[in-house]
Amino acid sequence: MTEYRLASGDVVTDEELEREASSFEDGSWEGRLENVRVGRPPLADEPLVTVPVKFPASMVAAIDRKTTNRSDYIRKAVAATL
Incomplete structure (x- = not known):
């Protein structure tokens, strides 16, 4: 169990x-649901800002081989350097 x-x-x-x-x-x-959130959980407790960047195609291919979520991978990589 x-x-x-x-x-x-x-x-x-x-x-x-x-x-x-x-x-x-x-x-x-007979219970009660509280704080039900629909959709994906928020990424941050503050407003998000889009920051478009360009990468060489080979770098994007390397990222895609490591993950299925490019944006999350790049966010984590940037956060690790801050």
């Missing part, structure tokens, strides 16, 4: 999650 630690410090098991999911799906769940 797998256990998961929540941000609150509480621990839940697979069995408990399945039970909650079943009651939610059949309409008998």
Whole structure:
């Protein structure tokens, strides 16, 4: 049985999650959802600015061989140098 630690410090098991999911799906769940965010999580707690840059094609190919997300890879590389 797998256990998961929540941000609150509480621990839940697979069995408990399945039970909650079943009651939610059949309409008998009496809980309350809070802070539900739709979409991707934000990248930062401040406004983002687009900074277009150009790379040689060979460098882009090398990046693509290392990752499936170019933007994230470049963001992390820049952050590592700051």
